[in-house]
Amino acid sequence: xxxxxxxxxxxxxxxxxxxxxxxxxxxxxxxxxxxxxxxxxxxxxxxxxxxxxxxxxxxxxxxxxxxxxxxxxxxxxxxxxxxxxxxxxxxxxxxxxxxxxxxxxxxxxxxxxxxxxxxxxxxxxxxxxxxxxxxxxxxxxxxxx
Amino acid sequence: xxxxxxxxxxxxxxxxxxxxxxxxxxxxxxxxxxxxxxxxxxxxxxxxxxxxxxxxxxxxxxxxxxxxxxxxxxxxxxxxxxxxxxxxxxx
Numbered sequence: 681x682x683x684x685x686x687x688x689x690x691x692x693x694x695x696x697x698x699x700x701x702x703x704x705x706x707x708x709x710x711x712x713x714x715x716x717x718x719x720x721x722x723x724x725x726x727x728x729x730x731x732x733x734x735x736x737x738x739x740x741x742x743x744x745x746x747x748x749x750x751x752x753x754x755x756x757x758x759x760x761x762x763x764x765x766x767x768x769x770x771x772x773x774x775x776x777x778x779x780x781x782x783x784x785x786x787x788x789x790x791x792x793x794x795x796x797x798x799x800x801x802x803x804x805x806x807x808x809x810x811x812x813x814x815x816x817x818x819x820x821x822x823x824x825x
Numbered sequence: 826x827x828x829x830x831x832x833x834x835x836x837x838x839x840x841x842x843x844x845x846x847x848x849x850x851x852x853x854x855x856x857x858x859x860x861x862x863x864x865x866x867x868x869x870x871x872x873x874x875x876x877x878x879x880x881x882x883x884x885x886x887x888x889x890x891x892x893x894x895x896x897x898x899x900x901x902x903x904x905x906x907x908x909x910x911x912x913x914x915x916x
Contacts, residue, residue, distance in 0.1 A: 694916075696913075698913075703834045703837075718914070722916055723914065723915065723916040724914060724915055724916070725912075725913070725914040726912075726913040726914065728883045728890060728910070728912065729890075731883065731910050731911070731912075731913065732885055732888070732890075732908065732910060735831070735908060735910055739831075744834050744844070745833075745834060745911075746834070748913050750915060759915075760915065760916045761916075762915050762916030763915035763916060766881070766913075766914050766915050767915070768835055768870075768881050768911060769833075769834055769835040769911065770835075771834060771835070772834070772835075
């Protein structure tokens, strides 16, 4: 899927992007991959120029920025202390893509006042033969591969 | 000068859910100070206690980041669009 592809393409650095749709809703209508202005394997920063472009694009679409995704290159798909400290919007979805293992893991969280709550994620357009994908499952390892 | 200030999602609840506020001011600093005065819920999220721009937001006048212009002293023309955008980062 586009988000995982953007994260893989960003290696060895963390990759990031914005989720656009209805603020507070569960469904992401549009995905906008962005540059990681920090260009680092440890931290990310949505390039402010990309943020401006996405804000304008969202406005044209009659939608809002409703979340952000970024990758962890060597750690799990769980918000780091830095992620929590910089999570300023209690209404956003914070999606993490872990590239630690051979198969990417995607998880989503709400972060409110420093409290992390995991949300179920559906990855509808990813097809990997031999894997049974339901919501909230790791993409995991396929046996025999 | 009356300018339109586009609000990021995180501040909209302090403006009754609106995504835009119309504020008077001759500079970015004046506009932001007025915005916070009119919407006290935004205090501490746009400007710091010292009156500086908060590091978690970026402010644009039309297409220009004010940090590359005159910061809070950047003048604003009548009808300009000021956008407050979140600075999104993590690790």
